[in-house]
Amino acid sequence: MTLTATRVFAEWRDKSLDDALAECRDAVESPDFETVQRWRDEGGKVVGHFQVYFPEEIIHAAGMLPFKVRGAPMEPNLADSHFGSYLCSILKTSLEMALSDQVPMEMFVSHPICDAARNLAAIWGRNTDYPSQILYLPQNPNSSGSADYLEHEYNRIKRVTEEVADVEITEEALRESITVFNENRRLIRELYDIKANTPWLVAAEDAYALVALAGMIPREEHNELLATLIPLIKKRDLKREDRIRVVFEGGFCEQPPFDLIRMLGRTCYLVDDDFMIGLRYLTSDVPTDGSPLRQLAESYLERSSYSPVQHDLRKRKEDMLIERIRGANADAAILSAAKMCEPGLEEQVAYTHALDDEGIAYFVSEFEENMSSFDQLELQVETFVENLLFQ
Amino acid sequence: MTTLEDTQELVGRGNREGAALFRDWFTDLDATAKSGGLSAYVFVMGSINEILKTFDLPVVFPEINSLQTAVRRVAHEYLEEAEDYGYSPDICGYVKADVGTQLRGGEHPMAQIPKPGITVLTNACNTYIKWAEIWERMYEIPMFTIDIPGTREAGTQTWKGDSDFEGDRKYVEVQLRELITLCEEVTGKDFDIDKFREVLGHANTMSRSWNRVLELNEAKPSLFNALTDGTIYLGVANGLRGTEVGARYFERLVEEMEYKAANGIGQTIEEKYRLLFVGVPCYPIFRRFNELFTDWGGTFVNSTYLWFASGGTNRGFEYELADPLASFAEGVLVNVRDAMDSMFHQDVVLKDMAKDFDVDGIVYHPIKSCRTVSTGLADGRKHMTDALGIPSLFMESDMMDRRVVSEAQMKNRVDAFFEGLASRRQQALADPKVR
Numbered sequence: 001m002t003l004t005a006t007r008v009f010a011e012w013r014d015k016s017l018d019d020a021l022a023e024c025r026d027a028v029e030s031p032d033f034e035t036v037q038r039w040r041d042e043g044g045k046v047v048g049h050f051q052v053y054f055p056e057e058i059i060h061a062a063g064m065l066p067f068k069v070r071g072a073p074m075e076p077n078l079a080d081s082h083f084g085s086y087l088c089s090i091l092k093t094s095l096e097m098a099l100s101d102q103v104p105m106e107m108f109v110s111h112p113i114c115d116a117a118r119n120l121a122a123i124w125g126r127n128t129d130y131p132s133q134i135l136y137l138p139q140n141p142n143s144s145g146s147a148d149y150l151e152h153e154y155n156r157i158k159r160v161t162e163e164v165a166d167v168e169i170t171e172e173a174l175r176e177s178i179t180v181f182n183e184n185r186r187l188i189r190e191l192y193d194i195k196a197n198t199p200w201l202v203a204a205e206d207a208y209a210l211v212a213l214a215g216m217i218p219r220e221e222h223n224e225l226l227a228t229l230i231p232l233i234k235k236r237d238l239k240r241e242d243r244i245r246v247v248f249e250g251g252f253c254e255q256p257p258f259d260l261i262r263m264l265g266r267t268c269y270l271v272d273d274d275f276m277i278g279l280r281y282l283t284s285d286v287p288t289d290g291s292p293l294r295q296l297a298e299s300y301l302e303r304s305s306y307s308p309v310q311h312d313l314r315k316r317k318e319d320m321l322i323e324r325i326r327g328a329n330a331d332a333a334i335l336s337a338a339k340m341c342e343p344g345l346e347e348q349v350a351y352t353h354a355l356d357d358e359g360i361a362y363f364v365s366e367f368e369e370n371m372s373s374f375d376q377l378e379l380q381v382e383t384f385v386e387n388l389l390f391q
Numbered sequence: 392m393t394t395l396e397d398t399q400e401l402v403g404r405g406n407r408e409g410a411a412l413f414r415d416w417f418t419d420l421d422a423t424a425k426s427g428g429l430s431a432y433v434f435v436m437g438s439i440n441e442i443l444k445t446f447d448l449p450v451v452f453p454e455i456n457s458l459q460t461a462v463r464r465v466a467h468e469y470l471e472e473a474e475d476y477g478y479s480p481d482i483c484g485y486v487k488a489d490v491g492t493q494l495r496g497g498e499h500p501m502a503q504i505p506k507p508g509i510t511v512l513t514n515a516c517n518t519y520i521k522w523a524e525i526w527e528r529m530y531e532i533p534m535f536t537i538d539i540p541g542t543r544e545a546g547t548q549t550w551k552g553d554s555d556f557e558g559d560r561k562y563v564e565v566q567l568r569e570l571i572t573l574c575e576e577v578t579g580k581d582f583d584i585d586k587f588r589e590v591l592g593h594a595n596t597m598s599r600s601w602n603r604v605l606e607l608n609e610a611k612p613s614l615f616n617a618l619t620d621g622t623i624y625l626g627v628a629n630g631l632r633g634t635e636v637g638a639r640y641f642e643r644l645v646e647e648m649e650y651k652a653a654n655g656i657g658q659t660i661e662e663k664y665r666l667l668f669v670g671v672p673c674y675p676i677f678r679r680f681n682e683l684f685t686d687w688g689g690t691f692v693n694s695t696y697l698w699f700a701s702g703g704t705n706r707g708f709e710y711e712l713a714d715p716l717a718s719f720a721e722g723v724l725v726n727v728r729d730a731m732d733s734m735f736h737q738d739v740v741l742k743d744m745a746k747d748f749d750v751d752g753i754v755y756h757p758i759k760s761c762r763t764v765s766t767g768l769a770d771g772r773k774h775m776t777d778a779l780g781i782p783s784l785f786m787e788s789d790m791m792d793r794r795v796v797s798e799a800q801m802k803n804r805v806d807a808f809f810e811g812l813a814s815r816r817q818q819a820l821a822d823p824k825v826r
Contacts, residue, residue: 082770084757084787086481091766112541115517119766122735125545126774133544139514140538145565152558153540311520311536316528342482342762346521349477350528 004063004180008038009217012225017232024209024225027216029258031074033103035217039065040104045165048103050094050110050120051253052307053278054135055296057177057286058158060219062165067103068215068279069094069110070255071369074102082123087116088340089369090254095120098128107164108132109157112139113253113309114343133160141301141312150297158293174292182285184219187226189280194233196271196328200240202233204265205258212255214279244385247325248273249351250336250344252307256367263374264334267381272328274307281305308347317347318354325360332361332388334381339368361388402656405615405644409623412640414501416630421502423449429508429577432526435629436702437513437727439537441594441719442567444633445587446574449505452629453522456499457488461674461791463500470792484760484791486522493529506530509577511570513537515702515727516763535573537566539724541731545739548728551721564720588712591719593638595709600641601628602707607648608692609748611665612657614648617691618668619681628701663688664812667744669695669737669771670756671764673801675793683802684754687809692748695733695740699764703729734764738771738778745779752812753783758790782815784808 011023027035036046045064049056056066076092078099083092097103107130112118118134125132135157138146158169188211194202210229214222246268250256255275264270286292286299306312306320325333335351337344348364355362363384365377423430431448433439435455443450460466461484469491470484476494478487497504510526512519513536520536527534540559542548549556571582604624608614615621624644631637651657666684668691673680684691698705703726711718733740741753755772757765765787772783786804788796 082773084765084769086759086787087762087766112514112517115761115763116766118517118763119735122545123767123770126738126770131544134541136538136540136543138538139520140536140566143538143562143566143569145562146538149540149558149562152555152562156543156555156558308521309517311524313534317524337479340481342518343521345479345482346486346518346525348479350524352477 004060004218004220006039006042006044006218007221008035008042009213009221009225012229017229017236020229021203021206021209024213025205025258028209028212029073031072031102033067033072033097033216036065036067036103039218045106046104047107047109047161047164048098048105050108050113050117051090051278052111052113052309053137053281053300053304054109054111055154055157055300056219057174057181057292057296058154058161058169060180061169061173061177062161062167064106064161064165065218066215067105068276069097069108070212070215070253070276072097072102073257073370075370082127086340088254088338090338091116091120093369095124095127098124106130107161109135111135111137114341116340116342117253131160131164133157137300137310139311141310142314146301147294147297150300151291151294154293154297171292175288178286178288178292178295180219180223182288183223184214184226185280185282185285187223187230188214190230191226192272192280194230198234198240199245199269199271200238201236203262204270205262207270208258208261208275211276211279215276242389244268244332244388245271245328245330247271247321247328247330247333248275248336249321249324249333250338250348250367251275252277252309253344254338254341254369256336257369257371260367260371260374260377263378264381267378268385271330272324274305277305277307308343318350321351322354322358322360332363332384334363334365336365336367339366397650398654398656401647401650404647405640406620406623408640408643409627412631412636413623413626417502420449420451420505424497424503424505428505430505432507432510432523434512434516434519435625435700436515436519436730437537437539437723438629438632438702439511439513439567439570439723440629440632441587441590442570442574443511444590445583446578446580448509448574448578450630451504451507453489453492454485455626455629456492456501456504457485457791458674459501460488460492460499462677464675465500466675466791467793480792481759483518483522484789486518486525488791489522490525493526507532509573510534511537513539513727515539515731518761518763533573533577535570537563537570537723539563539727541728542736545736548732556724560717560720560724563724564717567716567720567723584715588715590633591710591712591715593635594633596638597628597632597641598704598707598709600638600645601701601704603645604641604648605693605697605705607645607652610652610657611749612655612662613665613690613692613748614651614657616658616681616685617694617697618672619677621691621694621697622672625697625700628704632704658690660685660690661688662690664751664809665690665692665749667691667693667741667748667750667753668756669741669753669768671696671758671761671790673756673758673788673796674790675796676798679798680801683805687805689752689809691754692750693744695737698733698740699730701730702726703733705729735767737767738774741771741775742779745781750781752808753781754808755783755785757785757787759787759795760789760791782808782812
């Protein structure tokens with residue numbers, strides 16, 4: 001049995017759709033990341049990669065588990081003293097996972113997505129005894145040199161990965177991984193089509209859990225999960241309700257608490273969002289011909305989504321948001337940002353001005369992954385929604 | 392032979408001339424603004440002044456404009472204006488002071504700030520990118536990001552001849568060539584490679600001299616205050632990089648410092664404690680902030696600020712004029728990477744700095760406004776303490792926002808720090824094993 005045949009999340013199998021979804025929610029909400037531990041129990045190695053995007057295919061092709069580091073619902077008891085004030089929560093809870101040995105890893109990779117996160121690799125490296133690398137994704141994707149550069153950078157990460165995994169990553173293995181991930185991206189797109197077209201068939205928190213699992217179980221297993229549950233979701237006999245269709249923007253890095261997503265899903269239809277956008281950053285299949293690393297690089301540069309932390313002259317963020325709103329046929333947007341998230345907070349200003357110009361309604365808020373009281377926020381969202389409904 | 396006239400002429404000359412050049416620079420910007428001329432908006436970590444000066448583009452450093460509003464105690468007006476526009480209290484104060492300046496049509500205490508015709512930035516700070524996107528939207532101007540890959544893991548920097556370094560250098564060079572094309576379009580001028588060589592020559596003089604000035608401050612007593620005098624030098628190092636007047640200024644600064652070193656002339660106070668500064672100064676109470684330390688005989692002999700805020704030119708990297716563009720790409724890569732290292736891997740930088748400058752303490756000043764500089768300081772301090780055991784002070788405030796600056800609390804912290812240093816020194820006298 002190879003590692004890619006390893007299965008670590010059996011709880012959903014042979015259950016009704018509702019029970020299977022409940023298992024998915026529990027797995028994602030748990031701070032224990034049991035699936036990762038099971039992978040390790042089978043002798044597998046783990047590479048943690050911090051938000052937003054990472055070419056997981058490279059890790060997968062080495063037979064290791066790419067684990068998406070996206071914070072956790074836990075108190076940063078050990079990590080807190082390693083940081084000053086005025087910082088987002090995700091940095092602290094992510095480091096907490098490492099310091100507490102909650103999620104042992106063989107390597108950690110982060111990206112200079114923001115001023116705070118770009119310090120994380122150095123901090124992580126000072127406090128762990130495994131490689132803590134930075135992957136420099138291009139911040140000038142408009143340069144004619146960016147594809148060559150990124151291919152070279154992916155090749156460098158491949159070399160580091162080979163050392164950690166103690167295996168050679170062949171082009172064939174990379175192609176096979178790309179095929180697995182293409183299928184995964186296709187399935188996630190299918191799920192998002194359901195959210196956009198028939199949002200009453202899948203609750204917001206269930207869709208979220210289904211996607212988030214991709215970052216914590218083998219991708220083949222995630223494909224099996226989605227391929228099994230998506231048809232069942234489509235067959236549900238649920239009635240459409242008179243709800244406002246809303247796009248949520250602001251979940252590209254730190255994740256809103258599960259209960260916040262649940263609350264929003266109770267109040268309106270979340271027809272599109274940027275939760276865990278890195279898992280579906282590449283918007284179409286990565287070609288499997290030619291050099292796999294080149295194709296991954298080209299896909300990142302030419303066929304990808306957007307977030308406040310990637311600069312691309314062709315993708316002005318407010319234009320992309322409006323495209324997302326229109327593409328999902330949404331009535332309004334929730335413009336949120338994690339507390340102390342500088343890029344998210346800065347982008348809110350551009351978003352609000354652009355949506356004002358377009359006459360699109362929006363609701364501005366902030367969240368923190370560990371917030372636990374939503375009463376006031378729920379009241380505000382309900383008021384916002386009622387205003388729209390009775391306009 | 393040393394004469395009183397020499398001393399009077401030389402000592403403090405760098406401050407006098409630096410302040411004058413700084414005023415002249417703003418006067419020029421004012422004239423540009425009033426004549427409706429073009430300017431290039433740039434940043435201190437990788438200004439790419441060498442190319443912009445070749446095109447005779449006046450450069451505006453919004454970071455410097457913003458800090459000037461704090462030093463002149465009007466920052467809160469600008470911050471409030473930007474917050475009213477929609478910007479959060481939790482984002483960079485420099486950005487907000489600049490937004491306030493732009494919303495006022497360039498009105499600023501130092502000068503009328505010209506509008507940008509182009510903005511050139513690096514990724515040394517991610518906020519540079521978000522900031523430039525604001526101008527891109529406000530003015531619909533070209534925005535060019537020079538993307539500079541930094542150190543991938545502590546201690547793994549590659550150098551000329553290594554294939555990974557070459558991959559990074561080529562990427563930087565391609566972008567610089569594209570920037571040149573853009574500058575030709577914006578200015579309507581052809582790129583003049585000979586003029587570029589001349590500009591690089593001036594930049595070389597400045598880098599060599601800046602490196603020497605920093606090195607000379609190892610003297611005991613130290614020659615200049617890295618916090619206050621150093622900020623004046625930084626202003627010239629950034630604003631006048633690549634110019635003959637800037638190069639000449641730094642040559643004369645070296646002359647002053649060598650004179651002071653040869654004659655044992657230190658700072659204006661008696662140096663009792665030699666300190667390193669890590670972070671960004673507290674500009675809203677700049678003078679008082681410095682006095683909190685000098686009142687105890689504490690002098691700042693070096694800082695990471697003088698490294699990263701000079702864009703890494705502290706290295707003294709000199710361009711090869713025979714192959715100017717390739718060498719410029721190498722220099723930009725090495726310098727900006729170094730600037731980033733002195734923030735993200737400040738614990739590594741401090742090891743050598745503490746030894747070379749024989750310091751008694753290290754002051755960490757993380758600030759709310761700048762997560763680039765501040766995020767890793769608490770952890771870096773822990774590791775510095777483990778590795779070096781040097782007493783340190785960790786004190787948070789801001790470089791712009793007086794709402795999070797509490798002078799009384801700071802004074803208590805600083806006083807306690809010096810009391811600790813004094814006690815440690817007493818113990819060392821009693822028992823030489825304690826240092």
